[in-house]
Amino acid sequence: MNDNILEKLKILAESAKYDVSCASSGTTRRNKANGIGNATGWGICHSFAEDGRCISLLKIMLTNFCMYDCAYCINRRSNDIPRATFSVSELVNLTIEFYRRNYIEGLFLSSGVVRNPDYTMERLVRIAKDLRLQYRFNGYIHLKSIPGASKELVDEAGRYADRLSVNIEIPNETSLQKLAPEKDFPSVFAPMRYIKQGILENLEDRKKFRKVPRFAPAGQSTQMIVGATPETDREILRLSSALYHRPTMKRVYYSGFVPVNTYDKRLPMLKQPPLVRENRLYQADWLMRFYQFKAEEIVDDAYPNLDLEIDPKLAWALRHPEKFPVDINKADYEMILRVPGIGVKSAQLIIASRRYGRIGIFQLKKMGIVLKKAQYFITCHELPLQTINEVHPDYIRKILTPKTKGKKEDDRQLKIPFENYI
Numbered sequence: 269m270n271d272n273i274l275e276k277l278k279i280l281a282e283s284a285k286y287d288v289s290c291a292s293s294g295t296t297r298r299n300k301a302n303g304i305g306n307a308t309g310w311g312i313c314h315s316f317a318e319d320g321r322c323i324s325l326l327k328i329m330l331t332n333f334c335m336y337d338c339a340y341c342i343n344r345r346s347n348d349i350p351r352a353t354f355s356v357s358e359l360v361n362l363t364i365e366f367y368r369r370n371y372i373e374g375l376f377l378s379s380g381v382v383r384n385p386d387y388t389m390e391r392l393v394r395i396a397k398d399l400r401l402q403y404r405f406n407g408y409i410h411l412k413s414i415p416g417a418s419k420e421l422v423d424e425a426g427r428y429a430d431r432l433s434v435n436i437e438i439p440n441e442t443s444l445q446k447l448a449p450e451k452d453f454p455s456v457f458a459p460m461r462y463i464k465q466g467i468l469e470n471l472e473d474r475k476k477f478r479k480v481p482r483f484a485p486a487g488q489s490t491q492m493i494v495g496a497t498p499e500t501d502r503e504i505l506r507l508s509s510a511l512y513h514r515p516t517m518k519r520v521y522y523s524g525f526v527p528v529n530t531y532d533k534r535l536p537m538l539k540q541p542p543l544v545r546e547n548r549l550y551q552a553d554w555l556m557r558f559y560q561f562k563a564e565e566i567v568d569d570a571y572p573n574l575d576l577e578i579d580p581k582l583a584w585a586l587r588h589p590e591k592f593p594v595d596i597n598k599a600d601y602e603m604i605l606r607v608p609g610i611g612v613k614s615a616q617l618i619i620a621s622r623r624y625g626r627i628g629i630f631q632l633k634k635m636g637i638v639l640k641k642a643q644y645f646i647t648c649h650e651l652p653l654q655t656i657n658e659v660h661p662d663y664i665r666k667i668l669t670p671k672t673k674g675k676k677e678d679d680r681q682l683k684i685p686f687e688n689y690i
Contacts, residue, residue: 334380374408
């Protein structure tokens with residue numbers, strides 16, 4: 269690797285670090301004769317596969333030059349930062365050389381927008397195409413689809429990439445127009461619609477023909493920035509819920525706003541990203557995806573924002589004491605899932621085990637249930653402790669709230685005075 273390529277790598281890897289939607293799953297691309305690489309993992313990008321392997325990606329940008337001037341982006345055109353651009357051949361060779369040295373198992377590729385969306389998207393597609401056809405690379409490839417790109421280019425990208433993603437960034441179009449006036453929701457949602465159509469059409473074709481190539485087999489994902497605009501958690505989760513109703517949307521990622529452009533008065537002044545809020549949104553997202561919660565149940569008009577002191581599942585249970593306690597020997601699976609301290613695997617174990625006998629506290633401990641939380645919301649023939657009907661919800665909240673060592677507020681979560689600059 270010469271010094272020029274190394275310098276580009278340093279600049280463009282640094283520019284790519286703010287995109288968190290680089291984890292993925294659900295694809296299998298087996299090696300073929302005279303090819304290199306496999307994509308057979310269930311976790312991607314500094315994650316762990318089911319067999320314990322750590323899987324990593326080359327997370328890089330094609331270029332950090334950009335024609336847009338988005339207030340929240342480090343690569344906006346008005347910023348005076350080091351700029352670099354890889355040629356298609358340089359990035360293809362870099363990926364192959366890294367893979368041969370066992371540094372990576374795949375590629376996560378994004379880019380700033382230069383000239384126009386189609387020009388940038390065409391270069392991204394050429395990289396994926398050359399890797400697949402010229403080098404017969406069968407490792408994992410995740411491409412960022414450029415907002416405003418044509419359907420033909422998105423369709424071609426889906427033939428070579430395992431996953432495609434388009435970042436929404438700001439969950440409200442009015443706020444997006446304020447921080448990124450050169451973007452709009454139609455240009456963002458159009459590529460998402462193209463990806464969905466391509467995946468669904470491919471599924472139908474594969475039912476009719478045996479050897480139809482797969483189209484973006486790992487689906488699509490997106491990302492939203494949290495804390496840059498005054499949207500409530502209710503607005504964010506409602507948008508996420510709508511996206512999950514699309515059959516091809518696999519993940520919505522939430523990125524705590526990082527104040528990289530402190531001079532822009534349109535942005536809130538923060539010392540650090542709102543990490544606790546980001547964590548609560550991921551927990552709420554998990555409830556919608558695996559615990560059969562609806563967004564309206566987690567946040568509503570009375571509680572538009574998630575509780576920062578306790579997790580969303582516990583917060584919902586404390587707001588609805590009338591639904592508890594749950595008899596774990598009689599309740600259905602959906603209600604057992606809603607008990608704080610009981611996860612999906614534990615709920616499945618409860619349903620399977622009670623066919624052979626009544627479940628008591630000993631069996632619950634062996635199943636991995638967090639009895640510190642669950643004991644107030646369940647009953648069984650061996651559990652004589654007080655439930656939420658005997659103990660006030662405020663008392664349970666006090667017991668289960670993590671201690672903050674005398675501080676009234678969590679110093680990891682800063683309040684944003686939006687009213688001062690709107």
